[in-house]
Amino acid sequence: MEVRIVRKFAAADDICGFELAREDGAALPAFTAGAHIDVHLDGGIVRQYSLCNSPAETHRYVIGVLREPASRGGSVAMHALAEGSVLRISEPKNHFPLSEGATRSLLFAGGIGITPILGMAERLAALDAPFELHYCTREPARAAFRDRLAEPRFAGCAHLYFDSAPVSERIDLAATLAAAAPGTHLYVCGPAGFIAVVLDTARAAGWSEAQLHREYFAAAAQDHAAASGAFQVKLAASGRIVEVDHDETVIAALTAAGVDVPTSCEQGVCGTCLTRVLEGEPDHRDVYLTDDERAANDCFLPCCSRSKSPLLVLDL
Numbered sequence: 049m050e051v052r053i054v055r056k057f058a059a060a061d062d063i064c065g066f067e068l069a070r071e072d073g074a075a076l077p078a079f080t081a082g083a084h085i086d087v088h089l090d091g092g093i094v095r096q097y098s099l100c101n102s103p104a105e106t107h108r109y110v111i112g113v114l115r116e117p118a119s120r121g122g123s124v125a126m127h128a129l130a131e132g133s134v135l136r137i138s139e140p141k142n143h144f145p146l147s148e149g150a151t152r153s154l155l156f157a158g159g160i161g162i163t164p165i166l167g168m169a170e171r172l173a174a175l176d177a178p179f180e181l182h183y184c185t186r187e188p189a190r191a192a193f194r195d196r197l198a199e200p201r202f203a204g205c206a207h208l209y210f211d212s213a214p215v216s217e218r219i220d221l222a223a224t225l226a227a228a229a230p231g232t233h234l235y236v237c238g239p240a241g242f243i244a245v246v247l248d249t250a251r252a253a254g255w256s257e258a259q260l261h262r263e264y265f266a267a268a269a270q271d272h273a274a275a276s277g278a279f280q281v282k283l284a285a286s287g288r289i290v291e292v293d294h295d296e297t298v299i300a301a302l303t304a305a306g307v308d309v310p311t312s313c314e315q316g317v318c319g320t321c322l323t324r325v326l327e328g329e330p331d332h333r334d335v336y337l338t339d340d341e342r343a344a345n346d347c348f349l350p351c352c353s354r355s356k357s358p359l360l361v362l363d364l
């Protein structure tokens with residue numbers, strides 16, 4: 049659908065906020081906390097941005113975009129857009145939902161990872177559900193949406209930490225995660241290293257995997273194209289074999305063979321290309337699947353993952 053940028057604002061250093069609304073003022077499709085939209089930019093670029101406004105709102109979507117000059121161009125293109133521009137977006141999708149029946153929720157955000165976490169905080173505050181939000185950035189100027197976090201509904205719940213502060217004022221993860229009470233759920237979004245340290249600390253404190261939820265906003269530092277040999281994929285429906293060369297993705301090989309698998313991020317982040325695996329052992333290189341899902345080896349993300357076995361049979 050098409051939406052207009054009705055407001056563009058500085059949310060922090062290098063972070064722009066965008067408020068999107070329908071041109072005719074009609075209600076937007078409803079969303080749940082943790083949801084994102086795909087934004088379609090010129091040149092076929094598609095990027096995912098989390099919705100950070102209250103899910104109770106239907107008149108607007110609010111996203112925050114960190115300008116990353118070294119990235120693949122999406123954030124730079126977004127920052128160049130002016131108020132009044134028209135954007136093509138998808139309906140909201142949610143791969144990072146809240147467990148609303150939790151007795152308590154702990155929300156952790158690193159850097160631009162605040163965006164889905166802020167939407168979750170809005171929802172939990174509206175439900176009057178107990179939660180804590182812990183937001184870590186390099187310095188105060190890089191902490192986005194601080195004005196919202198200072199509003200009364202987040203009083204006593206939102207805690208900000210800065211790497212530039214003395215060690216005594218930084219987050220003590222071990223202490224914060226010490227009580228892994230049943231019924232408590234943890235949500236984390238941010239850089240891969242931040243997510244890893246939060247989850248590892250939680251696991252060491254006895255949190256179960258079912259209590260842990262995370263969303264990456266960029267692929268972990270892994271080389272998707274890192275060499276692995278050529279292999280074959282077999283399309284179960286037709287029995288057709290497609291060769292995947294050592295330097296091409298499964299998606300590229302399938303597309304060249306005329307087989308269409310929907311994609312979006314092409315980085316193993318969004319889950320759009322999730323495909324069932326019927327035989328063979330995938331070489332998972334995404335940041336979307338959980339450890340349990342990877343171990344099951346019954347699905348993979350063909351935009352980035354490869355194969356450890358000479359043949360993968362796909363449910364296509």
Ligand code: FES
Pocket residue numbers: 310311312313314315316317318319320321322334336349350351352
């Ligand atoms: Fe996003 Fe494959 S297209 S995970």
